[in-house]
Amino acid sequence: MKRETYKGRTIKVVGGRGNNFGRTKVTLNGVELGSWEGNEDANLRSIRGTIDHADEVGVSNGRYNPEWYAPGTFELCTAGHAKEIGGECGHPWCVEQRAEATASTAPAEIVKDDVAVDVDYVSGDNFHVGDVVAYPDRPRARVVREAEDGKDFFGRPIKRLYCRSLDGSHEGFVDYGAGGVLPKLRRVA
Numbered sequence: 728m729k730r731e732t733y734k735g736r737t738i739k740v741v742g743g744r745g746n747n748f749g750r751t752k753v754t755l756n757g758v759e760l761g762s763w764e765g766n767e768d769a770n771l772r773s774i775r776g777t778i779d780h781a782d783e784v785g786v787s788n789g790r791y792n793p794e795w796y797a798p799g800t801f802e803l804c805t806a807g808h809a810k811e812i813g814g815e816c817g818h819p820w821c822v823e824q825r826a827e828a829t830a831s832t833a834p835a836e837i838v839k840d841d842v843a844v845d846v847d848y849v850s851g852d853n854f855h856v857g858d859v860v861a862y863p864d865r866p867r868a869r870v871v872r873e874a875e876d877g878k879d880f881f882g883r884p885i886k887r888l889y890c891r892s893l894d895g896s897h898e899g900f901v902d903y904g905a906g907g908v909l910p911k912l913r914r915v916a
């Protein structure tokens with residue numbers, strides 16, 4: 728077990744034994760993040776790297792859950808995301824809510840072609856086989872395999888969904904990080 732404070736965040740890693748050897752239980756600012764692949768040192772490095780990235784994108788960016796930031800340096804928006812104290816939440820869901828609030832008062836001809844209108848931003852963990860990832864600027868893609876563990880360019884743990892574009896012309900992984908959200912096409916009755 729190792730415990731350290733890095734840039735104001737408390738990190739605890741507990742290396743697994745027996746059947747869990749090679750995996751490490753990770754706790755960040757008191758929030759359990761589950762059991763991650765790799766030993767204690769590898770996960771400490773990975774978490775420091777992710778914290779550096781969280782600082783780089785900023786607390787109002789919406790990409791990281793509150794536990795990735797130093798206590799006392801942020802506040803929560805009404806939906807529970809971390810944001811700058813007194814600032815606007817940058818989480819895609821909140822950005823969309825503000826956009827919809829604006830759109831509802833805008834002239835109809837401006838909102839009628841809004842591609843984001845039938846999309847919800849939800850946790851990547853809520854995507855299952857058959858769901859459609861719908862980034863406004865990319866071909867819509869259907870999930871063909873349940874999420875699997877992967878690593879990003881820096882070796883940090885991520886999740887990835889194997890998807891195929893609706894027209895069948897492209898397939899590949901859509902990645903998301905801890906607490907990451909993706910645009911999900913609403914089911915149309």
Ligand SMILES: [Zn+2]
Nearest residue numbers: 804808816821
């Ligand atoms: Zn928010």
